[in-house]
């Protein structure tokens with residue numbers, strides 16, 4: 001089994017001290033090489049300076065405390081770009097050359113002879129991607145790919161998922177998933193996981209749940225907690241941030257996540273769990289109704305909408321609740 005990349009905090013120090021020529025796996029190298037590199041993928045970096053890099057190489061670049069893999073466009077002057085985009089702002093210190101990319105168990109080598117191919121791919125793709133129409137077409141193709149017909153294929157690709165409560169050590173996987181599609185800030189998630197959701201059962205308050213594949217990657221996430229976390233005057237436990245990655249949708253993942261949260265809320269002594277859902281979100285409404293959630297009293301629905309209106313929300317929310325029977 002491949003060794004796990006070092007944790008982000010220790011990585012920068014390690015890279016600084018690593019002699020030229022040495023190699024290591026790095027995760028969290030940004031999304032500039034999308035679709036070649038996606039969040040959660042790892043890159044194998046050979047430590048070197050700018051003198052060993054040439055146009056068409058992929059370089060690991062440091063800007064402050066941030067590490068990103070970019071395509072090298074020129075070395076004099078030093079310019080880099082994302083695979084589908086324009087030149088990056090000037091600056092950035094090259095730390096090494098990316099010699100391979102790893103997604104799950106698949107490793108794609110990037111040897112020096114691949115420079116011209118990568119360079120041409122960058123020029124061609126960024127020219128196409130610059131056109132808004134191309135992005136619209138891409139979104140249609142993506143939605144088509146993730147619709148019902150592709151389910152058997154996606155099941156094969158995603159593999160078996162296991163749904164469980166998140167622990168403190170799941171933070172890295174959670175942050176990768178958050179980078180893909182959550183609007184919740186990383187610092188909020190980190191704090192909640194350390195101080196509330198990731199504690200031992202007897203100390204835990206609220207809970208977060210994830211759907212993990214065999215390699216520890218998250219494909220779905222949700223949490224239940226009281227709304228004081230966000231400063232809203234709504235009592236009780238509410239399900240929030242229920243998101244399943246498009247590749248894993250319509251496989252029962254959301255239902256599994258909410259079921260797990262219901263079990264935990266009940267264990268913590270709650271008598272009910274609530275959810276507020278955009279009125280036009282058919283998929284979400286079906287998920288909650290399918291799990292026994294029923295309309296909350298009109299007064300609560302009204303108050304919830306008022307609270308969210310005051311916080312800048314625009315859509316009307318349907319409030320559902322699942323009451324536990326003894």
Ligand SMILES: CC(C)(COP(=O)(O)OP(=O)(O)OC[C@H]1O[C@@H](n2cnc3c(N)ncnc32)[C@H](O)[C@@H]1OP(=O)(O)O)[C@@H](O)C(=O)NCCC(=O)NCCS
Pocket residue numbers: 241242243244245248249250251252253254255256276277278281282283284286287290
């Ligand atoms: C809503 C969401 C979480 C559902 O996830 P999922 O894993 O695909 O849902 P499940 O496979 O568990 O399906 C649950 C129910 O929803 C239905 N459903 C799922 N996607 C649907 C869709 N696009 N249209 C209609 N119904 C849909 C399923 O058929 C199933 O109902 P059934 O049991 O009656 O057949 C997912 O679409 C998503 O992440 N959406 C974007 C984020 C979002 O809207 N979150 C909800 C915020 S409240």
